[in-house]
Amino acid sequence: MKTSDNLPEKTQKAGAKTSDIGILGGTFDPIHLGHINPAKELLRWLGLKELVLMPAAIPPHKAGTSASARQRADMVKLVCGQEKVFHCDERELKRAATSYTLATLLEIKKEHPHQRIFFIIGMDSLFTFTRWHKWQEILTLCHLVVNTRPGYETADMPADTRQLLARHQVTDVGALKQSMAGHIILAPESRWDISSTGIRQQLKSGEDCRHLLPAPVLTYIRQHNLYR
Ligand SMILES: Nc1ncnc2c1ncn2[C@@H]1O[C@H](COP(=O)(O)OP(=O)(O)OP(=O)(O)O)[C@@H](O)[C@H]1O
Numbered sequence: 001m002k003t004s005d006n007l008p009e010k011t012q013k014a015g016a017k018t019s020d021i022g023i024l025g026g027t028f029d030p031i032h033l034g035h036i037n038p039a040k041e042l043l044r045w046l047g048l049k050e051l052v053l054m055p056a057a058i059p060p061h062k063a064g065t066s067a068s069a070r071q072r073a074d075m076v077k078l079v080c081g082q083e084k085v086f087h088c089d090e091r092e093l094k095r096a097a098t099s100y101t102l103a104t105l106l107e108i109k110k111e112h113p114h115q116r117i118f119f120i121i122g123m124d125s126l127f128t129f130t131r132w133h134k135w136q137e138i139l140t141l142c143h144l145v146v147n148t149r150p151g152y153e154t155a156d157m158p159a160d161t162r163q164l165l166a167r168h169q170v171t172d173v174g175a176l177k178q179s180m181a182g183h184i185i186l187a188p189e190s191r192w193d194i195s196s197t198g199i200r201q202q203l204k205s206g207e208d209c210r211h212l213l214p215a216p217v218l219t220y221i222r223q224h225n226l227y228r
Pocket residue numbers: 025026027028029034035038120121122123124125147148149150192193194195196197198
């Protein structure tokens with residue numbers, strides 16, 4: 001199913017000129033329903049057939065991870081096994097370096113120069129986006145699609161994020177599709193008050209997390225004694 005660059009076959013074939021690539025990058029420590037459910041809603045909204053989940057090997061803005069890169073990617077792959085619209089791209093695990101989004105997008109753009117890339121992030125990530133490595137260059141390669149996230153309200157947006165939106169925001173998907181990159185769109189409200197941090201804490205204190213995680217991920221966590 002996969003080819004050497006690990007993007008889904010359907011994306012590559014359909015991709016000749018027009019199909020768009022949707023990517024959700026994350027530390028996924030662990031992947032949870034707050035990643036999966038809004039992502040599925042976005043697929044429909046953006047008119048995508050599938051979405052690439054991109055586990056970060058060494059996430060740029062995190063002090064470290066609890067599970068290993070291999071374990072985090074394994075959990076992502078379990079979700080892809082369950083939900084056929086998702087595909088896991090492990091390219092960041094293969095780079096022995098900090099998982100800068102710019103490096104990843106440059107690789108993908110080289111492989112698929114004619115495909116539009118939607119890079120999906122949560123509102124918390126948007127609030128820090130102007131501190132990402134060469135963020136201006138990232139916006140020459142993709143559009144950013146931003147999911148709402150409880151605790152990160154537009155009213156609390158930092159001033160530099162407001163300025164960023166003033167320059168780059170569009171408000172409908174049609175406008176997004178008129179150019180290859182450079183726009184930011186806020187997705188319709190979809191509130192999932194779930195975080196990996198919260199899940200790690202709840203698992204540590206023995207709480208039930210079945211409503212927060214896909215079942216195969218919870219099984220994997222138990223089998224590998226993670227987050228204890
Ligand atoms: N509940 C959520 N709703 C919307 N977006 C989310 C949600 N959880 C994570 N995201 C987004 O998914 C991407 C990957 O997130 P990440 O893997 O860091 O999960 P996290 O729950 O934020 O983890 P942690 O609590 O360890 O920081 C980020 O862009 C983040 O903003």
